Amino acid sequence: MSLRRRYFRDRLMQLLVYLGTLVVLLPLFFILYYVFVQGIGALNLEFFTREPAPPGEAGGGMLPAIVGSLVVDLLALFFAAVFGIAAGILLAEYPDHPLNPFLRLVSDVMAGLPAILMGLVAFVLVVKPMGHFSGLSGAVALALIMVPIITRATEGVLKLIPWEITEAGLALGLPRWRVISSLVLPAARGGILTGLMLALARGAGEAAPLLFTAFGNPFLTLNPLEPMDTLPLKLYVYAISPYEDWHRQAWGAALILAAAIMLANYLARRATRTGGQPR
Amino acid sequence: MNAPYRMETQNLSVYYGKHPGVQNVSLAVHDKKITALIGPSGCGKTTFLRALNRMHDLNPIVRVEGKVLLDGEDIYAPGVDPVAVRRRVGMVFQRPTPFPTMSIFENVVAGLRLVGIRDRRRLFEAAERALKMAALWDEVKDRLDKPAVGLSGGQQQRLSIARALAVEPEVLLMDEPTSALDPISTQAIEDLLTTLKESVTIVIVTHNMQQAARVSDYTAFFLDGELIEFDRTEKLFTNPKDTRTEAYITGRFG
Numbered sequence: 255m256s257l258r259r260r261y262f263r264d265r266l267m268q269l270l271v272y273l274g275t276l277v278v279l280l281p282l283f284f285i286l287y288y289v290f291v292q293g294i295g296a297l298n299l300e301f302f303t304r305e306p307a308p309p310g311e312a313g314g315g316m317l318p319a320i321v322g323s324l325v326v327d328l329l330a331l332f333f334a335a336v337f338g339i340a341a342g343i344l345l346a347e348y349p350d351h352p353l354n355p356f357l358r359l360v361s362d363v364m365a366g367l368p369a370i371l372m373g374l375v376a377f378v379l380v381v382k383p384m385g386h387f388s389g390l391s392g393a394v395a396l397a398l399i400m401v402p403i404i405t406r407a408t409e410g411v412l413k414l415i416p417w418e419i420t421e422a423g424l425a426l427g428l429p430r431w432r433v434i435s436s437l438v439l440p441a442a443r444g445g446i447l448t449g450l451m452l453a454l455a456r457g458a459g460e461a462a463p464l465l466f467t468a469f470g471n472p473f474l475t476l477n478p479l480e481p482m483d484t485l486p487l488k489l490y491v492y493a494i495s496p497y498e499d500w501h502r503q504a505w506g507a508a509l510i511l512a513a514a515i516m517l518a519n520y521l522a523r524r525a526t527r528t529g530g531q532p533r
Numbered sequence: 534m535n536a537p538y539r540m541e542t543q544n545l546s547v548y549y550g551k552h553p554g555v556q557n558v559s560l561a562v563h564d565k566k567i568t569a570l571i572g573p574s575g576c577g578k579t580t581f582l583r584a585l586n587r588m589h590d591l592n593p594i595v596r597v598e599g600k601v602l603l604d605g606e607d608i609y610a611p612g613v614d615p616v617a618v619r620r621r622v623g624m625v626f627q628r629p630t631p632f633p634t635m636s637i638f639e640n641v642v643a644g645l646r647l648v649g650i651r652d653r654r655r656l657f658e659a660a661e662r663a664l665k666m667a668a669l670w671d672e673v674k675d676r677l678d679k680p681a682v683g684l685s686g687g688q689q690q691r692l693s694i695a696r697a698l699a700v701e702p703e704v705l706l707m708d709e710p711t712s713a714l715d716p717i718s719t720q721a722i723e724d725l726l727t728t729l730k731e732s733v734t735i736v737i738v739t740h741n742m743q744q745a746a747r748v749s750d751y752t753a754f755f756l757d758g759e760l761i762e763f764d765r766t767e768k769l770f771t772n773p774k775d776t777r778t779e780a781y782i783t784g785r786f787g
Contacts, residue, residue, distance in 0.1 A: 441634055
């Protein structure tokens with residue numbers, strides 16, 4: 255084959271690769287563009303600062319849903335981080351622990367379960383004993399979705415930390431828990447942060463598990479023991495409503511949700527890039 | 534109890550599952566001397582070394598039999614805390630292992646700080662002392678707060694030595710500490726060993742016979758998991774008793 259033909263084939267392959275990339279990215283750009291165009295009109299000061307208007311009336315805002323999303327999502331992330339990081343440490347640092355096969359099975363099954371089932375679990379665990387819906391129960395449902403993501407990310411990144419670090423710490427006469435908490439975990443912090451961000455992004459977009467846990471609340475509240483609204487919930491309720499103005503606001507909710515999740519993903523990537531590197 | 538030696542193994546065997554890595558080794562480590570362990574790859578010298586501060590404890594398939602006496606007391610006796618053993622018997626590894634998130638200073642005092650010593654002056658004095666012992670002080674004294682991973686390989690290894698010395702161990706185990714280093718760094722560490730033995734007992738594994746001959750007072754020759762010969766270094770290298778030792782040191786195998 256002549257050199258000229260080889261150059262030609264090289265070009266052709268490059269072209270195909272670019273084309274493939276474009277095909278993958280186009281739908282994503284389309285979705286984002288559409289959400290942006292439809293949603294940007296709904297965004298104004300009222301949208302961010304007011305409680306929703308009564309059904310059928312124009313105006314009103316998303317303040318309870320925005321605040322509720324923050325409270326429920328961060329609470330969920332806190333619960334999930336505690337259990338997820340602990341499980342990841344057990345799996346990675348104590349590979350022979352008798353609990354591990356069970357833990358791995360549960361984690362894998364949980365990762366594959368439909369999100370709405372997590373809502374059901376939270377309903378049974380929290381809503382029923384409390385006797386009413388609450389932001390807390392929503393956070394529990396979302397935490398159940400987040401835990402396997404955090405567990406996997408933590409296990410994965412801890413396994414990347416050289417075993418020599420652990421041995422060097424032990425050889426200094428440090429107890430095992432000290433080595434893990436002060437030497438191994440700090441070395442892995444970037445990767446663990448990434449896992450937390452990805453889990454947050456995943457949980458923040460869920461509406462189904464919140465339908466019968468957080469439930470929704472048109473009034474602003476900071477108390478997670480009361481029912482709470484979140485953006486995906488509001489998006490769902492407004493989108494299936496018959497009111498033109500609610501549809502508009504649903505697009506607005508979709509836009510800030512998409513923006514927030516993209517931000518979380520971006521931060522996750524940044525954490526990965528700087529994690530493990532010297533400060 | 535008045536122990537004749539700083540450390541002593543009695544019929545020490547180490548098994549990986551059913552496979553014996555070290556068999557029936559009885560060896561004495563003389564106080565404030567350098568003992569070198571030599572032998573071909575896979576002869577069990579590293580396995581033996583790691584048994585001396587219970588580094589095998591982490592690997593559930595490894596079984597250790599026999600006794601390892603530290604100042605006359607068996608470190609494998611029931612009730613002995615391996616963490617306490619490792620504070621007295623430190624270890625330096627083949628590859629330098631600076632803790633990646635820590636500065637030079639934090640690395641050196643890690644063994645002290647992480648067990649709760651917070652007094653800045655005491656930490657600083659310990660760091661200076663350890664870095665001077667490791668012949669690294671002059672090179673790093675102006676950048677103690679810089680990341681340790683920014684040091685060269687040879688400096689990182691001396692940092693690892695300083696870090697091990699900072700907790701003031703009685704015995705320092707070194708597992709081929711210069712095999713990943715260039716000749717100049719190797720020279721620096723060999724020079725260091727001769728000064729170090731004034732204050733600490735050293736056991737060093739090396740694949741480099743010249744190194745053993747240069748730095749050690751006693752040499753043990755291992756082959757296939759067994760201790761073939763143990764003697765004063767000049768005696769073992771000039772007048773070995775065993776033909777296998779002679780074959781190895783004259784370069785006929787390994």
